[in-house]
Amino acid sequence: MAVFTSVTLDDLQEWIKQFSLGQVSAVRGISSGIENSNFFITTESGEYVLTIFENLSFEQLPFYLKLMKHLASRGVLVPDPVCNQQGELVTALHGKPAAIVSKLEGSSQMSPLPVHCAEVGAMLAKMHLAAADFSIRQKNLRAAEWRHATVPDVLPFLDAEKQHLLKAEVHFQDALEASPLYRGLPNGPVHADLFRNNVMFDGERLTGFFDFYFAGCDTWIFDVAVTVNDWCIDIESGALDDARTLALLNAYHSVRPFTEPEALVWQAMLRAGALRFWLSRLYDFYMPREAEMLTPHDPGHFERILRLRETGPVPPLPYFSA
Numbered sequence: 001m002a003v004f005t006s007v008t009l010d011d012l013q014e015w016i017k018q019f020s021l022g023q024v025s026a027v028r029g030i031s032s033g034i035e036n037s038n039f040f041i042t043t044e045s046g047e048y049v050l051t052i053f054e055n056l057s058f059e060q061l062p063f064y065l066k067l068m069k070h071l072a073s074r075g076v077l078v079p080d081p082v083c084n085q086q087g088e089l090v091t092a093l094h095g096k097p098a099a100i101v102s103k104l105e106g107s108s109q110m111s112p113l114p115v116h117c118a119e120v121g122a123m124l125a126k127m128h129l130a131a132a133d134f135s136i137r138q139k140n141l142r143a144a145e146w147r148h149a150t151v152p153d154v155l156p157f158l159d160a161e162k163q164h165l166l167k168a169e170v171h172f173q174d175a176l177e178a179s180p181l182y183r184g185l186p187n188g189p190v191h192a193d194l195f196r197n198n199v200m201f202d203g204e205r206l207t208g209f210f211d212f213y214f215a216g217c218d219t220w221i222f223d224v225a226v227t228v229n230d231w232c233i234d235i236e237s238g239a240l241d242d243a244r245t246l247a248l249l250n251a252y253h254s255v256r257p258f259t260e261p262e263a264l265v266w267q268a269m270l271r272a273g274a275l276r277f278w279l280s281r282l283y284d285f286y287m288p289r290e291a292e293m294l295t296p297h298d299p300g301h302f303e304r305i306l307r308l309r310e311t312g313p314v315p316p317l318p319y320f321s322a
């Protein structure tokens with residue numbers, strides 16, 4: 001579990017008064033997640049999620065929280081952030097930025113069927129369209145610049161063959177990003193971390209996307225690739241499952257049709273998604289942060305996925321030919 005900062009009921013009694021939620025009667029640390037400290041809190045107005053941000057700053061947070069508010073107001077199922085009486089979404093708790101958001105019903109679906117993947121695909125397309133006119137622009141903080149800063153940190157821990165794989169893939173992605181094809185891809189605010197554990201379901205009904213704290217502006221197709229690389233795979237091997245992949249892609253396409261350039265970069269984007277998470281997992285594995293209890297995710301999982309996406313084949317993207 002990752003509660004980096006502890007919070008007691010006593011800590012919250014005064015702090016909560018700035019929100020119009022009444023008194024807090026219970027606070028419970030949430031035993032999953034590796035980025036932030038999360039708590040379920042029970043107030044006189046109902047149950048909410050309190051997050052203390054361990055890595056993001058007061059300046060960075062309005063992007064994520066206002067994006068969630070923007071999406072919630074447009075009918076995309078996401079946690080709705082709660083403002084304090086001054087209209088602020090982020091306030092200090094134990095000297096760190098903190099926010100309260102509504103609690104989603106349901107639980108994560110860790111063994112998805114095609115029906116779940118179709119729900120995720122349709123909501124993802126709806127989210128991309130709804131976010132397109134969001135006024136704040138913040139780049140994806142785990143994109144090229146981060147890649148270049150992080151690779152030198154992890155290379156000394158890898159054997160020669162893994163070093164080669166990592167360097168060659170970075171080179172491939174850099175070249176793609178410099179191409180006119182890439183610059184023509186539709187883009188906007190994306191979730192960028194839409195794994196199984198960041199979506200809630202009640203049976204077959206999707207109840208919400210959450211954990212927007214890796215969101216940023218990037219290509220929509222990158223977001224689809226990150227999502228497919230988690231929702232549509234055999235978890236042991238990393239191989240794509242055709243039925244789930246097609247269900248997710250077709251449902252997305254029926255809400256926001258894919259374009260031909262997106263179809264052309266599809267396999268490369270699956271590689272980009274695998275590289276992004278291989279690298280962050282390598283970093284967290286070899287350079288762990290302090291936490292009460294923290295089990296780093298296995299980097300080998302995304303190394304396998306990267307190798308599989310490089311060699312292919314992958315199910316083709318349906319697209320609308322203009």
Ligand SMILES: Nc1ncnc2c1ncn2[C@@H]1O[C@H](COP(=O)(O)OP(=O)(O)OP(=O)(O)O)[C@@H](O)[C@H]1O
Nearest residue numbers: 030032033034035036038049079102103104210211
């Ligand atoms: N709005 C919400 N409604 C219901 N449950 C939530 C909500 N936000 C977080 N949770 C619960 O808290 C857990 C951890 O949250 P979250 O995934 O945001 O943490 P994190 O530290 O950012 O994790 P990671 O980056 O590893 O996914 C989730 O698995 C979920 O059970």
Ligand SMILES: N[C@@H](CCO)C(=O)O
Nearest residue numbers: 035193195277281297
């Ligand atoms: N989804 C990420 C964790 C950060 O949210 C991973 O599985 O590596």
